[in-house]
Amino acid sequence: MTGYSENAAAQLRPGLWQTVNERYPGSMIHKGDFVPLARLRKPLAESRLSFVSTAGVQLKGTLPFDTVHPVGDYTFRRVPSVSKRDELEIHQLKYPTHGAERDLNVIFPIERLQELAVEGIVGALTPNFFSFIGYNMDAERLERTLAEEIADAVVADGADVVLLSPA
């Protein structure tokens, strides 16, 4: 870790975690331990990559996430990994979307991931990517339900490696 990035991070978000936790008790997760690392079972070029995002990206025409519910929306959507950029839309209220509105890849890089598969950098993409909204005030419920459901879905889709983007 470089000194510069540490400083940049501190300047950008000093004490954010404590502030949010004071305002919304129980909404943030704190873990005291690390989970053991899983290992790649085959090279990346033979591995199937999945993507999990909290950006609220979903196929147009699917039930929009409930972005105004006070405790959040604990459902997820499958986003077919072959989707075109203009088939997708964003339903969320909690991060700036001015970049994503012009190029969705800044938060949901579906085209870059498709390119990696075509070029053989990864073996394939899972049939689906997985999407939900980050605004969920009950962290314990999220861990108990949504996190387990998505983890099961990722396994069912045959993922060998997973990229996540908590927006």
Place this chain on the structure above:
Amino acid sequence: MQRAVEQRGIPTVSITVALDVTRHIKPPRAVFLPFMMGHHFGVPFHTQLQRHIIEAALGLIVEARESGEVRSLPLTWAQARKQGTAIEREMKTEISRP
């Protein structure tokens, strides 16, 4: 969530723009970028940067030896925005060219 996937035997890596939150959550592997929320993979139309970030994350999957490694990339938001502006200027020039 990342921990739940890792515990099923699948290696994971996340992209974060909130280092202090990440430190509390203790994901198995993460790549930190000092970028604006909602712009984890950079700026619009900067395909090279978007790809670089993904490849760096995949690199960490291969290289990480200990759980909890957070790798910072030597990038800045100002630099990314400047490059993005130049790319968009070039795109406009190409469109207006006869």
